[in-house]
Structure formats: C-alpha cells, structure tokens
Amino acid sequence: xxxxxxxxxxxxxxxxxxxxxxxxxxxxxxxxxxxxxxxxxxxxxxxxxxxxxxxxxxxxxxxxxxxxxxxxxxxxxxxxxxxxxxxxxxxxxxxxxxxxxxxxxxxxxxxxxxxxxxxxxxxxxxxxxxxxxxxxxxxxxxxxxxxxxxxxxxxxxxxxxxxxxxxxxxxxxxxxxxxxxxxxxxxxxxxxxxxxxxxxxxxxxxxxxxxxxxxxxxxxxxxxxxxxxxxxxxxxxxxxxxxxxxxxxxxxxxxxxxxxxxxxxxxxxxxxxxxxxxxxxxxxxxxxxxxxxxxxxxxxxxxxxxxxxxxxxxxxxxxxxxxxxxxxxxxxxxxxxxxxxxxxxxxxxxxxxxxxxxxxxxxxxxxxxxxxxxxxxxxxxxxxxxxxxxxxxxxxxxxxxxxxxxxxxxxxxxxxxxxxxxxxxxxxxxxxxxxxxxxxxxxxxxxxxxxxxxxxxxxxxxxxxxxxxxxxxxxxxxxxxxxxxxxxxxxxxxxxxxxxxxxxx
DNA sequence: TCTGGGGTCCTAGGACCC
DNA sequence: TCTGGGGTCCTAGGACCC
Numbered sequence: 001x002x003x004x005x006x007x008x009x010x011x012x013x014x015x016x017x018x019x020x021x022x023x024x025x026x027x028x029x030x031x032x033x034x035x036x037x038x039x040x041x042x043x044x045x046x047x048x049x050x051x052x053x054x055x056x057x058x059x060x061x062x063x064x065x066x067x068x069x070x071x072x073x074x075x076x077x078x079x080x081x082x083x084x085x086x087x088x089x090x091x092x093x094x095x096x097x098x099x100x101x102x103x104x105x106x107x108x109x110x111x112x113x114x115x116x117x118x119x120x121x122x123x124x125x126x127x128x129x130x131x132x133x134x135x136x137x138x139x140x141x142x143x144x145x146x147x148x149x150x151x152x153x154x155x156x157x158x159x160x161x162x163x164x165x166x167x168x169x170x171x172x173x174x175x176x177x178x179x180x181x182x183x184x185x186x187x188x189x190x191x192x193x194x195x196x197x198x199x200x201x202x203x204x205x206x207x208x209x210x211x212x213x214x215x216x217x218x219x220x221x222x223x224x225x226x227x228x229x230x231x232x233x234x235x236x237x238x239x240x241x242x243x244x245x246x247x248x249x250x251x252x253x254x255x256x257x258x259x260x261x262x263x264x265x266x267x268x269x270x271x272x273x274x275x276x277x278x279x280x281x282x283x284x285x286x287x288x289x290x291x292x293x294x295x296x297x298x299x300x301x302x303x304x305x306x307x308x309x310x311x312x313x314x315x316x317x318x319x320x321x322x323x324x325x326x327x328x329x330x331x332x333x334x335x336x337x338x339x340x341x342x343x344x345x346x347x348x349x350x351x352x353x354x355x356x357x358x359x360x361x362x363x364x365x366x367x368x369x370x371x372x373x374x375x376x377x378x379x380x381x382x383x384x385x386x387x388x389x390x391x392x393x394x395x396x397x398x399x400x401x402x403x404x405x406x407x408x409x410x411x412x413x414x415x416x417x418x419x420x421x422x423x424x425x426x427x428x429x430x431x432x433x434x435x436x437x438x439x440x441x442x443x444x445x446x447x448x449x450x451x452x453x454x455x456x457x458x459x460x461x462x463x464x465x466x467x468x469x470x471x472x473x474x475x476x477x478x479x480x481x482x483x484x485x486x487x488x489x490x491x492x493x494x495x496x497x498x499x500x501x502x503x504x505x
Numbered sequence: 506t507c508t509g510g511g512g513t514c515c516t517a518g519g520a521c522c523c
Numbered sequence: 524t525c526t527g528g529g530g531t532c533c534t535a536g537g538a539c540c541c
Binding site for chain 2: 028029033034035036037051052053054055056057058059060096177210211212213233235236237238239240241242243267287325327329
C-alpha cells in the first residue's frame with residue numbers, strides 16, 4: 001500500500017486556519033526568492049504548482065494566502081499518520097513527511113488489503129482531519145502509481161491481473177526516476193509511454209541512459225519491481241544550504257559559511273557521531289553551481305576541524321562574487337568520532353591512518369561503531385571544542401530561520417514575525433499571523449477546534465504577542481464512519497486510540 | 506516569473522594497489 | 524619495453540525525489 005497525504009502542507013494549514021477553507025493557499029518561501037512548496041487545490045485551479053517561484057504564483061493567483069512553512073506542525077501530523085499506518089502493519093517505510101509504503105502482507109490485514117487501505121484513510125481522517133490517497137498493488141511501483149491515480153482522496157486497487165492494462169498507457173514520466181532529462185532522452189528514441197518502453201531493447205536503453213537507469217527502466221516497464229518495504233535506513237549525509245535574499249559579496253562569504261555550517265553541525269549533532277567529508281556548494285548569481293569537497297583522514301565531530309575543511313573547500317571553489325547560495329553537506333557519517341589529537345600527531349598531511357592509532361584514545365567508552373552515540377558533548381575532550389549545542393547556537397544566533405528548533409513560546413518580534421506563524425495573546429487566546437506591516441501585526445484568532453475567527457491588529461512594540469507551538473493534531477469536527485467495514489469492525493474499535501471519538505453511524 | 510531545501514543515487518575520470 | 528585487468532577510493536557534476 002502507498003499512502004500519500006493530499007497537498008499535505010496546505011491541508012495542515014487549512015486544518016489550523018478554518019477561515020482559509022475553500023480559499024487558495026500557497027505554502028512556501030515568502031521572500032523574494034521563495035518557491036511554492038505546496039499549493040492547495042483551490043490555488044492549483046489558477047495554475048499554481050509546487051516548485052514554482054512564489055513571485056510567479058502570486059501573479060497567477062493574487063488572492064492566494066501565502067504562508068510560511070511550519071515544519072513543526074507538519075512533523076507532528078506526519079508522526080500521527082505513520083503511527084496510524086503502523087497499526088495496520090509493522091512494516092512502514094516513510095518516504096517523506098507525507099508519504100509512506102506499507103507492506104500489508106507483514107501485518108494482521110494480509111488477507112484483507114482492501115479493508116486495510118480503507119481503514120487507513122478513515123483512521124487518518126478521524127485522528128487529524130487530513131485526507132490521504134491510497135493505492136494498492138503487488139509492488140511499490142504499482143502501489144505508488146495507484147495512489148496517484150485519482151487524487152485527492154483517491155482509493156485505487158490494481159489487482160495483479162490488471163497491471164499491464166494499468167501500466168502500459170502511462171507516460172514514462174509517471175515512473176519513479178524518470179524526470180525531465182530522462183524523458184527528453186527517451187523522446188529522441190520515440191519512447192513516450194510505458195508501452196513504448198517495453199518495446200525497446202534493453203541494450204538500447206542502457207546505451208542511452210547508462211547501466212543503472214537503463215536496466216531499471218527495462219524492468220519497471222515489465223512491472224518487475226522487487227524492492228522491499230524497508231523500515232529504517234541509515235542517513236548518508238546531513239547538511240544545510242541557504243539562498244540569500246540578496247547575492248553576497250566576497251567579504252560576506254566567511255560569515256555566511258559559518259552560519260550555514262552551524263546548521264549542518266546541529267544536524268550532525270542530532271545524528272550523533274562524526275563526518276569525514278565536507279562538501280561546500282556555491283551557486284553564483286548566474287545560477288552556475290560549483291561543489292568542492294574535502295575528505296579528512298578520520299571522521300570528526302569537532303567544529304573547528306570541519307570548519308577548516310569547509311573553508312578550504314570554499315577556497316578551492318574559487319567562487320567569484322556575487323554568490324546566490326551557500327551550502328554545506330557532511331557525509332561519510334559515523335556514529336563515533338575522532339577526538340582532536342595532540343598537535344604533533346595531527347600535523348596536516350598525515351595520511352596514514354595507522355600512524356595515528358597509537359595515540360588515539362577510545363572515543364566513548366562502551367560505544368561500538370554502529371551504536372548510536374547519545375550526544376557528542378561530554379566525551380572527555382578538554383578544550384571544549386567538541387560540538388556543543390549552546391556554543392553552536394551562539395554563532396548562528398543572527399539567523400531568523402530554523403524556527404523548527406526554536407524553543408517556544410517566545411516573544412514575537414519584528415525579526416521573527418512571518419505570515420502563518422502561531423501566536424497567542426493574553427486576552428484573545430491563540431491565533432495566527434495574517435499580515436505584518438511596519439510594526440503592526442494582524443492576527444486571526446482561530447484554531448482547529450473553532451470556526452472562522454475574528455481578526456485584530458496590534459502594535460507589537462506595545463502589545464505583548466507570543467510565538468507559540470502549533471496546535472496538536474486533533475480529530476476534525478465531523479468524523480467519517482468506520483461502519484460498513486464488515487467483520488473487521490471489532491478490530492477497528494481496538495485500533496481507535498485514546499482521544500479519538502467513537503465512530504458516528 | 507527567474508528559479509528552495511532536504512536528501513539519494515549514478516557516472517566518469519583519475520589515483521592508486523595488487 | 525610500450526602496455527592487462529581486477530579492484531577501491533575520491534571528486535565533481537548531474538538527475539531525481541518530495
């Protein structure tokens with residue numbers, strides 16, 4: 001089963017902001033260089049799409065409400081959706097915040113996949129008011145295409161016998177892994193549909209697309225997709241990047257690199273352990289993109305070492321100003337990290353790992369490679385150079401971004417205010433920022449449990465407004481029925497969780 | 506209208522090793 | 524004496540996904 005929440009970010013927004021129901025909503029970067037992350041269906045009617053420059057979307061749909069993303073709220077809803085799916089089978093593979101594969105054969109519904117799929121959409125709706133599309137098939141390929149088939153609120157079952165009929169007419173671009181470039185290449189071969197693809201010779205595909213992609217498409221065109229549902233995968237890299245509202249000049253680069261690196265380091269700290277390779281990405285104003293990487297002799301979690309490597313990589317890129325984007329990616333991740341060694345042992349250019357081993361103390365007692373390390377701090381380094389949340393925060397302080405980690409509640413300032421954020425007023429209660437204009441913030445006081453609420457405008461220099469955490473996911477005002485699912489009703493009763501109202505007939 | 510940010514995977518070339 | 528074949532690791536770029 002493949003489950004996909006419909007226009008996920010936008011749906012969470014309208015769930016929390018009842019006054020926006022049935023009106024166009026765009027979620028994404030509201031700044032000059034933002035793009036649309038999600039447009040709801042009302043906005044799509046005007047031609048707005050994901051990945052479109054926000055400036056363009058605003059022209060297409062001037063009446064749309066443009067909201068800054070609230071990742072905390074999306075993560076909470078995502079967790080609830082995934083939890084719900086795990087009640088149908090232990091084998092759940094989240095693909096992103098809003099999407100997951102479920103191996104129903106591994107759960108109690110092995111014999112009733114259709115019931116499970118129906119249950120999935122109803123349970124998710126009743127627990128948080130979000131609508132999902134589900135697809136059922138014998139493979140990930142088919143299930144994913146099936147969930148795409150008639151969204152929103154789709155429910156498509158493709159029995160094994162119908163796979164060819166379902167697959168053949170689809171454009172090749174519908175297949176996972178076939179983007180614009182591959183489509184263009186295939187078009188030169190006269191291949192537009194999966195049927196065309198199936199008629200192509202394997203060697204021809206491999207010649208045109210390379211070993212991996214050619215083989216892959218050859219098999220997918222035949223409905224041959226043995227990929228299993230995998231519950232957990234190790235992260236291979238963590239990183240951060242930022243497109244600046246205005247291009248940076250050369251003298252601004254070191255400071256900007258530090259700030260981006262700080263965010264990457266925070267993610268590394270969350271992952272636990274160290275990294276061996278630092279890759280710096282530079283996008284120039286003409287959009288040409290360069291990457292330069294530095295690989296260390298040993299994985300490390302030390303900010304100084306990683307910063308040194310990042311600086312070296314940036315220098316190697318020989319970037320010419322103006323610079324539009326800077327990024328830092330840390331790869332070669334381990335769950336353990338090399339501590340700083342005495343000066344004489346760490347002289348640059350030490351390449352032979354064995355020569356270092358003698359002086360290397362065990363990193364953290366009782367933690368083997370592969371075992372997650374709770375935190376890097378406190379591993380015994382004396383110079384305090386090991387990653388430390390507080391220290392890192394201190395040099396990333398000037399960043400208004402990263403609201404996802406900010407501690408809430410916090411006073412709303414003109415620096416942190418953005419349309420869509422959750423706020424609270426001591427008298428009027430909880431609401432969200434509708435507008436912010438020269439010191440005056442307009443708030444609409446409503447939430448997932450209220451109807452459309454009233455608007456009020458405040459002078460934030462006088463009136464105390466607090467930024468608060470988003471509302472918790474909660475059942476919608478009207479639940480959908482779980483009746484009519486036959487013998488499984490007993491089971492569904494068991495699956496209903498505390499806090500979820502009983503089904504209405 | 507002027508192009509986000511988090512990732513994964515693949516390819517090709519070069520260095521290096523046996 | 525005039526050039527094999529296996530492999531790994533690293534780097535840069537690019538395609539792709541949501």
